Amino acid sequence: MSVLPYLVAGWIFLIGCYGLATSRNLIHAVGCLAVCQASTYVLLLAVGYRDGGTAPVFSDLRPGARPVVDPVVQALTLTDVVVGATVTALLLALVVQVGKRHGTVNPDELSELRG
Amino acid sequence: MTLTPAATLPLIVATPLLGAAFLVAAGRRMPRRAAETAGTVFAAATAVLALSVLLRGTAPDAPGARAVAWLGGWHPHGGAGVGIVLVGDRTGVGLAAVTSLLVVAVLAYSWRYFDEPPNRQAGTFPALVLIFQAGMCGFALTGDLFNAFVFFELMGVVAYALTGYRVEEKRAVQGALTFGVVNSLGGYATLLGVGLLYGRTGELGFAQIGARLADRPGGSDGGASGGPDLLVLTAFVLVLTGLLVKAAAVPFHFWLPDAHAVAPTPVCMLLSGVMVELGVYGTARVYWTVFAGPGGIPTADAHRMLLTLGTLTAVVGAFMCWQQRHLKRMLAFSTVAHTGLFLVGLAVMTPEGTGGTALYVLAHAGVKAALFAAMGILLDRYRSVDELELHGRGRELPLVGVVCAAGGLALAGLPPFGTGLGKAVTEEAAGGWQAALFVVVSAVTGGAVLRAVARIFLGMGVRPEAAGQAEARADETSGTDEEPETAGPLSRIPDTMLAVPVVLLAAALAVGVVPGLHAAVGRATDAFLDRAGYAAAVLHTPPAASVPSPGPHWSVAGVGLGLLSAALACLLARWAVRRTGPAHPARWAAPVRRLHSGHIGDYVAFVLAGITLVAALLLPSLH
Numbered sequence: 001m002s003v004l005p006y007l008v009a010g011w012i013f014l015i016g017c018y019g020l021a022t023s024r025n026l027i028h029a030v031g032c033l034a035v036c037q038a039s040t041y042v043l044l045l046a047v048g049y050r051d052g053g054t055a056p057v058f059s060d061l062r063p064g065a066r067p068v069v070d071p072v073v074q075a076l077t078l079t080d081v082v083v084g085a086t087v088t089a090l091l092l093a094l095v096v097q098v099g100k101r102h103g104t105v106n107p108d109e110l111s112e113l114r115g
Numbered sequence: 116m117t118l119t120p121a122a123t124l125p126l127i128v129a130t131p132l133l134g135a136a137f138l139v140a141a142g143r144r145m146p147r148r149a150a151e152t153a154g155t156v157f158a159a160a161t162a163v164l165a166l167s168v169l170l171r172g173t174a175p176d177a178p179g180a181r182a183v184a185w186l187g188g189w190h191p192h193g194g195a196g197v198g199i200v201l202v203g204d205r206t207g208v209g210l211a212a213v214t215s216l217l218v219v220a221v222l223a224y225s226w227r228y229f230d231e232p233p234n235r236q237a238g239t240f241p242a243l244v245l246i247f248q249a250g251m252c253g254f255a256l257t258g259d260l261f262n263a264f265v266f267f268e269l270m271g272v273v274a275y276a277l278t279g280y281r282v283e284e285k286r287a288v289q290g291a292l293t294f295g296v297v298n299s300l301g302g303y304a305t306l307l308g309v310g311l312l313y314g315r316t317g318e319l320g321f322a323q324i325g326a327r328l329a330d331r332p333g334g335s336d337g338g339a340s341g342g343p344d345l346l347v348l349t350a351f352v353l354v355l356t357g358l359l360v361k362a363a364a365v366p367f368h369f370w371l372p373d374a375h376a377v378a379p380t381p382v383c384m385l386l387s388g389v390m391v392e393l394g395v396y397g398t399a400r401v402y403w404t405v406f407a408g409p410g411g412i413p414t415a416d417a418h419r420m421l422l423t424l425g426t427l428t429a430v431v432g433a434f435m436c437w438q439q440r441h442l443k444r445m446l447a448f449s450t451v452a453h454t455g456l457f458l459v460g461l462a463v464m465t466p467e468g469t470g471g472t473a474l475y476v477l478a479h480a481g482v483k484a485a486l487f488a489a490m491g492i493l494l495d496r497y498r499s500v501d502e503l504e505l506h507g508r509g510r511e512l513p514l515v516g517v518v519c520a521a522g523g524l525a526l527a528g529l530p531p532f533g534t535g536l537g538k539a540v541t542e543e544a545a546g547g548w549q550a551a552l553f554v555v556v557s558a559v560t561g562g563a564v565l566r567a568v569a570r571i572f573l574g575m576g577v578r579p580e581a582a583g584q585a586e587a588r589a590d591e592t593s594g595t596d597e598e599p600e601t602a603g604p605l606s607r608i609p610d611t612m613l614a615v616p617v618v619l620l621a622a623a624l625a626v627g628v629v630p631g632l633h634a635a636v637g638r639a640t641d642a643f644l645d646r647a648g649y650a651a652a653v654l655h656t657p658p659a660a661s662v663p664s665p666g667p668h669w670s671v672a673g674v675g676l677g678l679l680s681a682a683l684a685c686l687l688a689r690w691a692v693r694r695t696g697p698a699h700p701a702r703w704a705a706p707v708r709r710l711h712s713g714h715i716g717d718y719v720a721f722v723l724a725g726i727t728l729v730a731a732l733l734l735p736s737l738h
Contacts, residue, residue: 013307020300020719026292029715033296033303040306047314072197073313076261080306083268090272091295094279097288112286113293113373113592113713115438 005046013039026095026105030088037084041077048073120168120182124201127168127211128253130161131218131245138245142238154241155222158248162215165252169208181642181652182208183258191323191654200320200653202258205639206473210255210396213480214389216622218248220615224488225381227609228495229600240280247273247385254393258653260309260354260405261319263397264302267357271298274390278378281600289713290377297370297718301360304726308353312405315346321404322653325646328410342413342736343406351406352730355398359725362394364458365428366725368451369711369718372435375447376592379600380491383443384484387450392476395457399469404649414464416736421462422549423732429455429552431707433559438704441592442490442500442567446483449526449560453479456556459549460541466664470640471540474626474633474667478525478533481623485616486522486564489515492608493571495600501593502567507574512608516572518616523568525623527561527684528553530669530677533626536633538680539673550676558680562687569692576692630668637666 012035019032048070054061056071099105134157142150168182182203189198222241229240250270257263275298279291313319316327328347343351363371371391375383406412432452439445460472492515494500497508509516525532528539542553569575626632641663642648651657
């Protein structure tokens with residue numbers, strides 16, 4: 001199994017963190033968080049991938065006839081997508097409120113809480 | 116039909132979720148009082164369920180009582196399985212019970228707390244709190260790493276929503292956003308670690324992963340070369356990242372003061388009282404049940420990592436706590452400092468250290484929640500949580516002053532409060548310079564509270580207007596123009612708002628003085644550290660015999676050190692209010708303060724730095 005997908009997952013996570021750390025716009029920052037999360041999808045699917053495998057649907061497939069990819073990680077990924085959708089939606093809603101109350105979505109100009 | 120402990124476990128998670136669903140469905144048509152009563156009833160029912168499991172499991176004739184519930188009936192075969200498991204050992208169920216009791220206290224506190232229910236929806240707040248409860252109880256009970264992540268995110272999302280509950284407020288939404296971004300990033304790091312572990316072992320359960328790690332070639336020869344390889348080490352660091360962010364260990368802690376300063380007070384009681392401690396619990400649980408065996412992380416390396424992080428966290432937390440004039444922010448940093456002490460206690464790696472930490476966490480929940488409740492009263496009455504602005508104004512609230520003073524002394528570790536006992540047992544187990552660290556850190560955090568009590572309730576010290584220091588400087592959060600959570604200033608403090616902190620303090624006192632509880636904590640700790648017993652209960656293999664250790668108990672040295680740190684706290688508070696110079700000079704403190712910039716990008720950079728730090732501390736374990 002190639003190590004490339006794991007390196008790609010690590011790269012996506014780090015590039016998302018870089019975006020978060022340098023972001024000048026909170027909507028962009030929440031997008032970067034979603035990029036970080038995308039790395040978990042890549043990693044999970046890479047873990048479950050089998051060479052020459054097919055979808056783990058056994059209705060028209062005799063068990064043991066040919067390799068199937070791991071269904072557990074697909075379930076995990078699906079759960080992860082649901083979690084991510086919730087978090088992203090909530091954070092974007094908070095950004096909307098930040099924009100309304102502070103009149104800016106630039107994190108450099110949010111200086112109410114310090115020290 | 117009688118409910119077995121195993122059958123009760125899923126109900127502990129399901130009951131608050133059902134309650135939340137009920138409130139969402141029916142809350143629109145219910146008057147506020149009915150919605151709040153329903154919320155309290157569901158929370159209390161959950162507490163009763165958790166307590167019933169706990170009491171049956173802690174009977175003296177049930178030495179290794181662990182209730183194990185395989186959801187959906189997917190039992191493992193031959194040590195391998197695909198089912199999802201809830202494991203109710205005493206520590207987990209005990210935490211679920213504490214969480215539920217605190218939720219009941221918080222809901223009772225907020226009966227009269229929010230004057231304005233949100234538009235047309237009286238059930239919103241209790242429903243959110245119930246989902247929060249379900250997430251926390253689930254996290255305490257789960258025996259499955261992926262489910263731990265899901266419950267982690269569930270309690271996270273509700274906590275962000277509750278922090279930003281008052282969406283009209285500038286600071287609340289900003290703090291909630293920071294909280295959300297940093298915690299979610301930590302959660303995704305945890306998920307990456309879970310994915311790596313699944314790739315290596317093909318398992319998701321704590322016990323199963325632990326068993327598979329030991330099977331690795333080179334890892335099964337009695338632990339001689341049983342250290343982790345690079346993948347296991349990376350997975351451990353990543354899994355720990357999310358838990359340490361939740362536990363607010365330095366340098367993962369930056370979200371916490373921002374979130375605590377802006378969240379509604381009842382929410383702070385839950386955040387500081389149990390949620391942060393669940394991060395500590397998760398760290399200990401993941402280490403002991405998954406990574407402590409062969410093929411995992413050797414004890415010496417885990418000790419070094421926990422001790423370094425814990426010391427750093429305790430020192431930074433205590434330092435920043437002393438610098439604050441915003442009362443809720445002060446308590447938030449005090450929580451950071453205590454988290455550091457808990458991590459140092461876990462780093463001892465013995466039943467004594469862990470048992471002491473468990474007692475400390477238990478009593479800390481009561482004390483910290485009581486102190487936040489008292490701050491909520493001040494906020495609603497005076498529309499301010501600024502120590503300097505409130506100077507002398509608390510004289511008309513003697514009972515609140517007594518609660519705050521007792522809470523401050525309890526934080527400093529005064530016997531016979533449970534915090535004093537937990538601190539004494541832990542510092543005795545840790546010994547050496549770590550005992551001094553416990554005394555100093557608890558004295559500083561207690562002293563900061565006592566300083567505020569002396570200024571606010573006794574009017575001691577120079578009036579801030581006279582000293583020309585009432586105005587906030589640019590680099591600090593003062594708390595002068597906080598929005599109260601009621602429509603107008605309270606003229607009379609509602610009885611429930613006064614009774615809840617008093618009861619919570621009494622509970623913290625009871626933790627210190629009820630000997631039966633100490634024995635129960637000792638048994639719970641033995642079971643918690645018994646990795647083989649946990650695996651045996653989950654995987655249905657024959658258990659090994661374990662040696663019970665004596666539970667935590669008072670010692671002369673412990674009482675002496677507790678009195679010493681309480682006295683030290685009083686002296687510190689007295690020194691602070693007596694000084695005629697500016698209350699917060701500390702130009703030399705500016706570099707550390709400036710790190711808390713409130714900027715999301717900075718905090719994310721610190722999370723990455725923290726991951727690097729943890730990895731560097733564990734690197735010597737690599738073979």
